[in-house]
Amino acid sequence: METAAARVAYVRPRGLTPLWAGAAVAFLVGALVIGVLVGPIDLGLGPILESVAARLHVPGVSSSLSPTDNAILWEIRMPRVVLGALVGGMLALSGATYQGVFRNPLADPYLLGVAAGAGLGATLAIAYLPEGLRGQQALPVAAFLGGGAAVVLTYSVGRSASRGRDAVTLVLAGVTVASFFTALQTFVQQENADTLQQVYTWILGSIPSSGWSDVVLILPYVTLASAVILAHRRVVDVLSLGDDEARSLGVDVRRVRLVLVVAATVGTAAAVAVCGLIGFVGIIVPHAIRMLAGTGYRALLPLSVVAGAGFLVLADVIARTALAPAEIPLGIVTAFFGAPFFALVLRTTRGGAA
Amino acid sequence: MSAVTLDDVTVELGGRPVVDGIDLEVAPGEWLALIGPNGGGKTTLLRAIARLVSFAGSIALEGRPTATMRRAELSRLLAVVPQEPSTPPWLTVGEYVLLGRTPHLGALAKEGRRDREAAARALARLDLLAYGDRLLGTLSGGEKQRAVVARALAQEARIVLLDEPTAALDIGHQQQALDLLDVLRAESGLTLVSAMHDLTLAAQYADRMVLLDRGRVVADGFPRDVLTEEAIARHYGAAADIVSIDGRIAVVPRRSLVRNT
Structure with a gap:
């Protein structure tokens, strides 16, 4: 006869195992180091570490970098790497969240049209808001409104076409909505060609080298959205059983889904507002983690944040260096890796629900 | 007090009553089998009891109406084993x-x-x-x-709804599963309401059978009283003999070359 204590040992949620958490953090740290190291000017790892230590007021260490190099490190490379990490973590987390709440392995902020909607919202804000209101703070809000409209539209079109059961239908609906919103966005952009010169590059997806202001701009949205989603990580596992089963387990499905979709959309919109349309991060990262760690959402969601951050920092290094000194739009880099990966996921999914 | 009480429960799907004015009481510790032809309303009735579909009338668990319960409260009283769980x-x-x-x-x-x-x-x-x-x-x-x-x-709910708990199992596993449910029911005083297609198995395990056809209760009682050749012919459109072996009832289908309607 086993004791109750012995029995309990058999029943534990794996949650975040030290192995995978450690692997994800190591990946992120490695990506951050590479992101800061690589660039047209070789700063060297040692001097960079010294400079970081000096900033952290470690006694007895002073930066050996020249003032110019220090500026390159702290005003160009660091903010860009940090912004890439924030955006990548957010997009991966949003993708995994959409996959859980829509029970659809193919859901992704880009494929659901959320990113295109957010792009339209942001473009409209730049083009038509009066000068005084056009300040940076309006961008994430406008992007959220556009992204929210897109996700509602995609979900209702997909549902009416297949009662929401077919994974591929939702993606087709998303592609439709995305094309429509992109068409509107392009129209607005052409009409205002004079004020929107920079919109074209932005919409292709890139991490701006504009110092810390963009980091500061999106940090509150990304932090809040991630905190809300991560707090619900156990409930996402329940939702992944389907509406009826989640309800019969006592979950207020409609409310929880609304909270999660709003959070994922807010986070995506903030990311799009500064970095444009970067696709496939929400597909590549969560699915790669599933393949490696084979885990429920409880662990998948936090792992997605960390690995997504590292992934986008690395993708940005490729975008900066592949054709240096020219830059490839980051959205092109992620699509280059993401599209084949998506095909692979599509093959293994066969249109079924998650 | 009854474990489950249904008072004039009606569920309309697509403008058609799928469950039509059902009154039903399930005693604590009872195993009630819902039987009836496809489309008879078994699954929909279970879904109404679990408040997974909206209904007219009232449903109470242990005397308390489900309509006013919070979701989690309802789920602490009642668990569902769906037909196709994910x-x-x-x-x-x-x-x-x-x-x-x-x-x-x-x-x-x-x-x-x-x-x-x-x-x-x-x-x-x-x-x-x-x-x-x-x-x-x-x-x-x-x-x-x-x-x-x-x-x-x-x-740890005291009432468990099961929708076709044995549909996906072979005969050995069907028997194991139902034996187990029977033991659990006895040990924990569970009330079981199960929708079942296999009439012979249902008759073996359930204390009571309710036959649903077109959303109405057309028979209610001990299995041997509900399962009659006449009832099976009328409600299932099937020709079958009811045989009794040592007091156990079996429904044995009869092959007919000419189908009379």
Whole structure:
């Protein structure tokens, strides 16, 4: 006869195992180091570490970098790497969240049209808001409104076409909505060609080298959205059983889904507002983690944040260096890796629900 | 007090009453089998009791109307074993059974020791303790079914609804599953309401049978009184003999070369 204590040992949620958490953090740290190291000017790892230590007021260490190099490190490379990490973590987390709440392995902020909607919202804000209101703070809000409209539209079109059961239908609906919103966005952009010169590059997806202001701009949205989603990580596992089963387990499905979709959309919109349309991060990262760690959402969601951050920092290094000194739009880099990966996921999914 | 009380319950789907003015009382500790032809309203009635579909009339669990309960409260009283449960292949059996503790947890809380103990008890009852760390994707159909029942037990609800609990199982596993439910019912005083297609099995295990046709109760009573050749002909459109072997009833279909309608 086993004791109750012995029995309990058999029943534990794996949650975040030290192995995978450690692997994800190591990946992120490695990506951050590479992101800061690589660039047209070789700063060297040692001097960079010294400079970081000096900033952290470690006694007895002073930066050996020249003032110019220090500026390159702290005003160009660091903010860009940090912004890439924030955006990548957010997009991966949003993708995994959409996959859980829509029970659809193919859901992704880009494929659901959320990113295109957010792009339209942001473009409209730049083009038509009066000068005084056009300040940076309006961008994430406008992007959220556009992204929210897109996700509602995609979900209702997909549902009416297949009662929401077919994974591929939702993606087709998303592609439709995305094309429509992109068409509107392009129209607005052409009409205002004079004020929107920079919109074209932005919409292709890139991490701006504009110092810390963009980091500061999106940090509150990304932090809040991630905190809300991560707090619900156990409930996402329940939702992944389907509406009826989640309800019969006592979950207020409609409310929880609304909270999660709003959070994922807010986070995506903030990311799009500064970095444009970067696709496939929400597909590549969560699915790669599933393949490696084979885990429920409880662990998948936090792992997605960390690995997504590292992934986008690395993708940005490729975008900066592949054709240096020219830059490839980051959205092109992620699509280059993401599209084949998506095909692979599509093959293994066969249109079924998650 | 009745475990489940239905008072004039009607469910309309697409403008058509699928469940039509049903009154029903289920006693505590009773095993009630809902039988009837496809489209008779069995599944919809179970869904109404679990408040998964909107209905007119009133349904009470242990005397309290479900309409005014919070979701989690309802789920602490009543567990559901669906016909086609989804079993995400990436979850372990232990994790899956722990999901049964959801109605006992706050919205954002994690499982505590009590929850892990309840899950361990449920696993032990279903002989699944050694499977705690196995992934659901690696289980056979019968093992999955046991995991689903374990999840319902971990919920520690006194009323359990089962929709075709044996549909996916072979005869041996059907018998095992139903024997097990019978034991659990006796040990824990569970009230079971199950929708079943297999009339012979239903007659073996249920105390009471309710025959639903076109959303109405057309017969209600002991299995031997409900299962008559006449009732089966009329409500299922099937020709069958009812035979009794040592007091156990079996429904034996009769092959007809010419079908008369």
